[in-house]
Amino acid sequence: MHRIIAAFLAAASCASLAQAQTAPIASPVAQLTLERALELAGAVAPSIEAASASVRAAEAARTVAGYRPNPTIVAETENVVGSGQYRGLRSAETTAGLELPIELGGKRSARVAVADAVSDRARIGAALATADLRLAITQAYIEAVAAERRVVTAREQAEIAREALRAATVRVRAGRASPIEQQRADVLRINAEATEERAERLTIVARDNLARRIGQPVSGPLDLAWFDRVEGYGPALRVAPAGTLALAAAQADVATATAQVRLARAQRVPDVTVSASARRLEETNDVAAVFGVSVPFPVFNRGGAAVTQANAERDQAEALRRAAELDTAQALANAEAEVANAATTARAASGPALAAAQEAARIARIGYREGKFGQLDLLDAERTLSETRTAAIDALAAYRDAQAHRNRLATAAPDLSRN
Template structure:
């Protein structure tokens, strides 16, 4: 890691080595007034890192340190979408219970003639008997629905886990960017004071002081934007944890703790067991079970009856026995069976589509991760050291009167742009790794990026 861009984070704040970057401003003097207002808003916001400070209007002190593992655990416990999906899984137990239920018996009563002497009364018990394996087919369909709901919950948890990992590192990256902007603003103020002294001594033109103040105003605007991005990243992470306020102050880890980029062949072997493919395969199984339910309905049920009849005129009781069977002449459930068969074919087509899309999405995410890893290596090894060296040389030369302020400003702008590109690449790398985790349902695996194909 290049020493010039190393950032150390402690529970008491975010500190960095001396960094500086000025943004060359072609803005007019209006920027001075706007930037001063924005800077006053930034200084009014609570800062990250103070264990006794509150964030986003939180009434109680935030917790000291939040690790990625703890953040994922909190999301699984408090995320409302995970809670809703869990309730959905629990509700499918009712479907299984109902599928196992047998049809209820019936009691029938009839009365012939209202005159007491000639009255005939009958009472009988009707017991439906399901044939064709209806109960077993219905139970299997309910069990497949339960398995599918469980697969949906697993898929949602993988998505939430990946989103939390991406948001977690977004906060770390935003904190790095905010620390850079703060150091840049501090150095911009120092440079402006230096130029003002040299102008007062008659060594440089007053135009140099104007340029320095405009550049300082531009960096104050960048500081306000960095602070806003950091607060937004905190808010997104808190929402994923199921909280409306930020209850943490310091995140454990570093933005440059990059995940490994495994080989594409290794990822492709995991596709068939990924949550999306498993859920699509279970949908095929469920549709097959529903087709079996519709096929079982083609076999009519039998109703067995037993009862007693009493005729008052004859003063005797008569036992009754009966069997009723529907005759499937007109309705053989052919329409419902055809629909079930077509939906089963549709589920197979969707499984094929999901599998193909997964291969494409995983390949793209892995390629993006490898490409960003190569970009980060180039920035670490070549771009950032060169930009830092040029900036240091320009600063020393300016202090010794060998360079004008415009050259220093250009060197600062180059270094600031390179460092911003580096931080952006870090965020993209973590999002690409989160996409791979979301697609495959695997947890994040921190480690150095390796550019493998």
């Protein structure tokens, strides 16, 4: 009998092993890092699509600016449908030819210069859109990671509260504590579980917001190690305003305004239109050539006001550039200080302060179970630990957010050189 049972168990074990070997192994869901989120968002962001369309439009406008004026086909008939010898078409004179405008004063090259400046500004605008998207995605990612961290903390605090309630219940039943301790512990448990529920709900919202940004569900874990890491010690290297996107945009506006001044000056030079035609005389059936030249007579609009307007707009753009340089330098200095201060706060909150609060809570729990500490001491230690954990998460989120803002301000301008 024992041999039969042993044989049966061996067969069952072999069957289970074979089934386990043939069953497919579920692959773990890949971690969604910040860089991956940025990559996914760049492929679906409407702002990037709009900026790309703006660049294409500017490039098409550059092509149009280089075209020369189109010739005009001219055809006219004179001395028809009159009276006397001009009755009917017998005295008609038909002229057909071409008129060709000739631009003078460098108008075409001035138009091209304006189009080049506008194209450069569009490319800087595309880089600005990319930098703004990177900031928005980073902030959404920070919010999602911080929400996950808050859920973990809330769950741990809820479990601690339930354990405290169990300990209080034991003490009350043993007659070593007043029933009020059990009620206090129950209130602490209820509040901790409500906090856990709120944190879970906010986590779902934060992950959904991030999913909308990247265009796909956020099903995998987030990079919590990146969130907890505080980078660098000591003063950071200062970033000069020159070469940043903010200043590059202002400089591109100055270049556009300067090109507009050149175009306004070129527009003051009148263009010449030359024409060449063939005239046919109906009465004699003879053909004669007709040549003509036309030049505008600038009596009312001589273009001086347009030049004045363009100069004023250039002066405005130059003043705004200087203001942007001052604002960018100030913003960078403030951002660097905010990053340094946030890093200091994050290190303290997530390091020594958190360790001290955890140790105090641990001692208070042991002492409460052994009857050495009162419940108020335990509640105070647990409240301090909960507040310190929350402060650490907030400090890390503030540090990452300050980093994102600093990086946005320090984003380098794109290379606008043309091949």
